[in-house]
Amino acid sequence: MPRRSASAVSGGIRRAVRWCALLLAVALCSAPASAQEGADTSARDPDAFGRQQGPVVLVGVPGLLWQDITEENTPTLWRMADTAAIGNVSIRTATSRTCPTDGWLSVSAGQRALSVREQFTVCEPAPEPERTGSGAVVPGFEAYVRQNARSSFAAPVGLLGRAVREAGGSTLAVGHGAALGVADEQGRVDHYVEGVGDLSPELLAEVSLAAVELPGLTRLYPEPAEDGGPEEEAEQDDVPAWARDRALTSIDGRLRALVERLPAGSSLMVVGVSMDSGSSRLTAALSGEVTEEGFTGPGGYLASDSTRRRGLVALTDTTPTVLTSLGLRATEPTSGRAWHVAHRPADTGEAVARLVDFNTAAVVVGAAIPGFFSGLVAFQILIYAVAALALHRYGTGHRGKRATVLSVTRTVALASAAFPVASYLANLIPWWASSAPGVALLACVLAADAAVVALAVAGPWRRGILGPMTVVAGATTAVLFADLCFGANLQMNSPTGYSPIVGGRFYGIGNIAFATFATGMLMAVAGVSHELVVRGRRRTALVVTLVVGTAVVLIVGWPGLGTDFGGVIALVPGLAVTSMMIAGARVTPGRLVLVGAAAVAAIGAMSWLDHLRPPHRRSHLGAFAAQVADGEAGTVLSRKLGAMLGTLGNWQLTLLAACALVFLFAVLNRPTSWRIGSLQRAYEYAPALRAGLTGSLVTALVGFAVNDSGVAIPAIALTVAVPLTLSACVWTLQQEGTDTAPGRASSQTAQRL
Numbered sequence: 083m084p085r086r087s088a089s090a091v092s093g094g095i096r097r098a099v100r101w102c103a104l105l106l107a108v109a110l111c112s113a114p115a116s117a118q119e120g121a122d123t124s125a126r127d128p129d130a131f132g133r134q135q136g137p138v139v140l141v142g143v144p145g146l147l148w149q150d151i152t153e154e155n156t157p158t159l160w161r162m163a164d165t166a167a168i169g170n171v172s173i174r175t176a177t178s179r180t181c182p183t184d185g186w187l188s189v190s191a192g193q194r195a196l197s198v199r200e201q202f203t204v205c206e207p208a209p210e211p212e213r214t215g216s217g218a219v220v221p222g223f224e225a226y227v228r229q230n231a232r233s234s235f236a237a238p239v240g241l242l243g244r245a246v247r248e249a250g251g252s253t254l255a256v257g258h259g260a261a262l263g264v265a266d267e268q269g270r271v272d273h274y275v276e277g278v279g280d281l282s283p284e285l286l287a288e289v290s291l292a293a294v295e296l297p298g299l300t301r302l303y304p305e306p307a308e309d310g311g312p313e314e315e316a317e318q319d320d321v322p323a324w325a326r327d328r329a330l331t332s333i334d335g336r337l338r339a340l341v342e343r344l345p346a347g348s349s350l351m352v353v354g355v356s357m358d359s360g361s362s363r364l365t366a367a368l369s370g371e372v373t374e375e376g377f378t379g380p381g382g383y384l385a386s387d388s389t390r391r392r393g394l395v396a397l398t399d400t401t402p403t404v405l406t407s408l409g410l411r412a413t414e415p416t417s418g419r420a421w422h423v424a425h426r427p428a429d430t431g432e433a434v435a436r437l438v439d440f441n442t443a444a445v446v447v448g449a450a451i452p453g454f455f456s457g458l459v460a461f462q463i464l465i466y467a468v469a470a471l472a473l474h475r476y477g478t479g480h481r482g483k484r485a486t487v488l489s490v491t492r493t494v495a496l497a498s499a500a501f502p503v504a505s506y507l508a509n510l511i512p513w514w515a516s517s518a519p520g521v522a523l524l525a526c527v528l529a530a531d532a533a534v535v536a537l538a539v540a541g542p543w544r545r546g547i548l549g550p551m552t553v554v555a556g557a558t559t560a561v562l563f564a565d566l567c568f569g570a571n572l573q574m575n576s577p578t579g580y581s582p583i584v585g586g587r588f589y590g591i592g593n594i595a596f597a598t599f600a601t602g603m604l605m606a607v608a609g610v611s612h613e614l615v616v617r618g619r620r621r622t623a624l625v626v627t628l629v630v631g632t633a634v635v636l637i638v639g640w641p642g643l644g645t646d647f648g649g650v651i652a653l654v655p656g657l658a659v660t661s662m663m664i665a666g667a668r669v670t671p672g673r674l675v676l677v678g679a680a681a682v683a684a685i686g687a688m689s690w691l692d693h694l695r696p697p698h699r700r701s702h703l704g705a706f707a708a709q710v711a712d713g714e715a716g717t718v719l720s721r722k723l724g725a726m727l728g729t730l731g732n733w734q735l736t737l738l739a740a741c742a743l744v745f746l747f748a749v750l751n752r753p754t755s756w757r758i759g760s761l762q763r764a765y766e767y768a769p770a771l772r773a774g775l776t777g778s779l780v781t782a783l784v785g786f787a788v789n790d791s792g793v794a795i796p797a798i799a800l801t802v803a804v805p806l807t808l809s810a811c812v813w814t815l816q817q818e819g820t821d822t823a824p825g826r827a828s829s830q831t832a833q834r835l
Contacts, residue, residue: 135345135346135347135348136286136287136344136345136346136347136348136349136372137254137286137287137289137290137291137292137344137345137348137349138290138291138292138348138349138351138404138407138408139286139291139292139293139294139340139344139348139349139350139351140189140260140263140264140291140292140293140294140351140353140400140404141293141294141295141296141337141340141350141351141352141353142182142185142186142189142259142260142263142293142294142295142296142353142354142355143295143296143297143299143333143352143353143354143355143366144182144185144259144295144297144299144300144354144355144356144357145299145300145354145356145357145365146299146333146352146353146354146365146366147354147363147364147365147366147441148168148170148366148434148437148438148441149438149441150299150326150330150366151163151366151434155327155330155331155334156330156331156333156334157334158334158335158337158338158341159334159337159352159368160430161377162352162368162370162377162379163368163430163433163434164430165370165377165378165379165381166368166369166370166377166378166379166380166381167368167369167370167379167380167381167382167383167384167421167423168366168367168368168369168383168384168393168426168433168434168437169366169367169383169384169385169392169393169394169395169421169437170364170365170366170367170393170394170395170437170440170441170582171353171354171364171365171366171367171394171395171396171397172364172389172394172395172396172397172582172583172585172588173185173354173355173356173357173362173364173365173397174194174362174396174397174583174584174585175187175188175194175195175196175397176188176194176195176196176230176233176234176235176237177196178362179205179357179362180356180357180362180397181197181205181206181356182205182207182208182259182295182297182300182355182356183197183205183206183207183208183259183262184196184197184356185259185355185356185397186208186259186260186262186263186295186355186356187226187230187237187239187262187263188237188355188397188398189242189263189293189353189355189397189400189401190239190240190241190242190243190262190263190264190265190401191230191237191238191239191240191241191242191398191401191416192238192241192242192398192400192401192402192412192416192417192418193230193235193236193237193238193398193416193417193418194235194237194398194417195226195230195233195235195237195239196229196230196233196237197226198222198225198226198229205300207258208220208258208259208261208262209221209222209258210258211255211258211261211271211274213274214270216272216273216274217270217271217272217273217274218255218261218270218271218274219265219268219269219270219271220261220262220265220269220270220271221269222269223239223240223262223265223267223268223269224268224269226239226262227239227240227267235417239267240265240266240267240268240269241267241401241416242263242264242291242401242404242405243264243265243266243267243270243271244266244267245405245410246264246290246291246408246410247266247272249408249410251289251290251291251408252272252273252288252289252290252291253265253266253271253272253273253289253290253291253292253293254271254272254273254274254275254285254286254289254291254292254293255271255273255274255275255292255293256274256275256276256277256278256280256281256292256293256294256295257276257277257294257295257296257297258295259295259297259355260293260294260295261274261293263293263355264291264292264293272289273285273289277336278294278296278336278339278340278343279339281340281343282343283343283344283345286343286344286345286348287345290408291404291408294340296333296336296337298329298330298332298333299326299329299330299333300356300357337352341372341376341377344372345372346372346373346374347371347372347373348371348372349369349370349371349372349407350368350369350370350371350372350377351367351368351369351400351403351404352366352367352368352369353365353366353367353397353400354366354367355397362445362448362583363441363444363445363583364394364440364441364444364582364583366437367384367395369384369403369421380423381426382423382424382425382426383423383424383425383426383433384421384422384423384424385421385422385423385424386399386403386418386419386420386421386422387419388417388418388419388588389582389588389589390569390588390589390642391569391574391588391589392424392425392426393424393426393436393437393440394440394582394588395421396418396585396588397418398416398417398418399418399419399420399421400418401416401418402416402418402419402420403418403420403421405420406420439512439514439515440514440575440582442514442519443513443514443519443575444575444581444582444583445583446514446519446520446523447523447575447576447577447581448581448583448584449520450520450523450577451577451581454505454577454578455577455734455735456734458501458738458801459734459735459737459738461498461501462498462738462741462742462801462805463737463738463741465494465495465498465805466741466742466744466745466804468491468494469491469494469495469745469808470745472487472488472491473491473760473811473812473815485816488812488815488816489816491808491812492550492808492809492812492813492816493535493539495805495806495808495809495812496534496535496538496539496550496551496554496805496806496809497531497532497535498801498805499551499554499555499801499802499803499805499806499809500531500534500535500538500554500557500558501527501531501801502558502578502594502598502798502801502802503530503534503554503557503558503561503562503598503602504527504528504530504531504533504534505527505530505576505577505578505579506561506562506565506572506573506576506578506579506595507526507530507533507534507561507572508523508526508527508529508530508576509526509571509572509574509575509576510530510572511526511529513525513526514575523577527577534553534554534557535554537553537557538550538551538553538554538557541553546613546813547612547764547767547768547771547810547813547814548608548609548612548613548768548770548771548810549609550809551605551609551806551807551809551810552605552606552608552609552610554602554806555601555602555603555605555606555609555802555806556602556606556609556610557602558598558599558601558602558603558606558802559599559602559603559606559630559634562591562595562598562599562602563599563633563634563637566590566591566637566638566643566644567637567643569589570589570590570591573591573592573595574588578594578595578598578798579592579594579595580592580595589642589645590642590643590644590645590646591638591644591645591646591649593646593648593649593785593789593790593791593794593795594791594794594795594798596638596644596646596649596652596653596785596789596795597782597785597794597795597796597797597798597799597802598798598799598802599634599638600634600638600649600652600653600656600778600781600785600799601778601781601782601798601799601802601803602802603630603631603634604631604656604657604660604774604777604778604781605774605775605778605802605803605806606630606774607626607627607630607631607660607664607774608660608664608770608771608773608774608775608777609770609774610623610626610627611623611624611626611627611664611770611773612768612769612770612771614626615664615769615770620664620665620666623664623770624661624664624665627657627660627661627664628657628661631653631657631660631661632657634653634657635650635653635654635657635684638650638653639684639685639688640688641688641689641691641692647685647689648785648788648789648790649785649789650681650684650685650688651678651681651682651685651784651788652781652782652784652785652788652789652795653681653781654677654678654680654681654684655674655677655678655681655780655781655784656777656778656779656780656781656782656784657777657781658673658674658677658777659674659773659776659777659780660773660774660776660777663769663770663772663773663776663777664770664773735793735794735797736793736797738797738800738801739793739796739797739800742797742800742801742804743800745804745808746761746800746804746807747761760811760812760814760815761807761811763811763814764807764810764811764813764814767810767813767814768810771807771810774803775803775807778799778802778803779799779803781799782795782796782799782800782803783796785799
């Protein structure tokens, strides 16, 4: 390269870096203002405790779903829903199956907890409390405390009961499970009765917090037989329909009796604390207040800063909500955030129907995920095998079927790369409202995939080596960027997004979406840079790469948008490698170390600024910064490291990543064995392809090391990057036999670069 060109490139790098630094500085400087806007205006004065007109009453109904609540079968619950704040509850605890004991212990701790179970597949009932005067002690409660203190979530079981007692209040439990929820660390509750019929208005008026369990909807709590004989327990996961209807009627009646006994001014929350069934779902929640005229409420959707979604809260949000209602501040070990109320449709039927639809989508996606990824792995491996055969057989020569085979191979490769973004675009269509939502979801994904591929091969860009690849990668980047800007609604209940049932993330960008987003962006800027460099505009290509890359880094890591700590650490090195290769600069270990330090510094700054917000307004980043400051981050890091290493046992994703790498470097890049060197030839036509692919591989490798999704990061990244690379390699083979021979085209391109 001439000296003047090198100087110009160097100057372009410096200017691009200055612009990116200015953009980052402006964004970071604007954060404290937004942090101040999130000041705590809802937390009440601790001295206000004891000035409540009535008790705070938490009613736990294991297995309660919104589809159960109808005007005909549960009139009391329906009337409450008419005026109350309502929502779905993600009941995920420390294990994938939330038994009633797990749910109540999570309420006790304000953190994901688990019970002591001899068999994971069997839910054991809560122990019967031992009476001590008007109160009781839960036998063996210390075992729950010790077990959860050692668990990966370090759940402080007994926190809720202790906080109430230390503030001078008293607790009441109705039922075995309720006693687990409000017992202090010694397992003590101040007052205990077996059922709602044993309650009196006088007893309710003298306590601060009452927890009531209304069982009957799950197989753990079988209903008495019709003839009064032994209890009948269902053989399947859920009780039979006739028994469930009868249990709902009984629960509704007991809830009505409870409301009639509550003094005016009582706060009432009804929560489905567990499922105890083979198929996990979102349960129902209602919140309101008892007045002289009866039960009333704010009439909206429940929401919290844990989920940042209307109509969705987490089970661990129950604890800080109770504490806030009592006039206490939620203590730091709780992972939840207090409920607040958001707008909902005025018609109760419509409001409830939306909650049912959301639950339907969550259940369908949850059930589809195993098959979805199995199909994805099988489809990808099949593509690699067929493409290898096609390239080997039709890579040289002038056979009649050659053009058709190569065109089909390129189209299928593009369709494979577009599959992840299609899974997000499918949520633009309300497939969950279909009578067969699983089939509708698959149809919507395939339709969206076809639309992206049609766009990629329809325009004049289809004639270029990286044209169709750039369209698919650009569409992936644009869709996920816009999704993050508008609340990440396309990722929620998507097979490659996140599930409210799993509860790993409720907002921001998930790890699988990050792998898709980052790879799409790096391959897209490589495609754009190729066109600019061919026109002699290398500096412009570098500026575009850095500006687009910086914008993606910011949105991935910014609290409340992407909120992905590991994503920034993984993406910055990949972006730096791609940028240096596009600029024609050497990629050295020293530069990579500096880039890594910059990535850690950037995410550290974002986390600390988020930490400056009040606790209930912090995202995952601010919460982690608080744990680092308190010396408690080791538990989180240990849990994430264990999760990352555990992903290596996922043979499907491990196989997918291995096959993709073998195809990329052994099939596309071994002309001796396969008589093709299509990857190297593609690099000759478009050197920017090497930059995008190398950056993607770097991001995938770092993402594997720093994210708890582990092997899923490189597996999904390669699912996008390798088919896009294959489409470029096929293009090089298609040029044989045209007016421009490969060698001559390569030479001309190299001269322009």
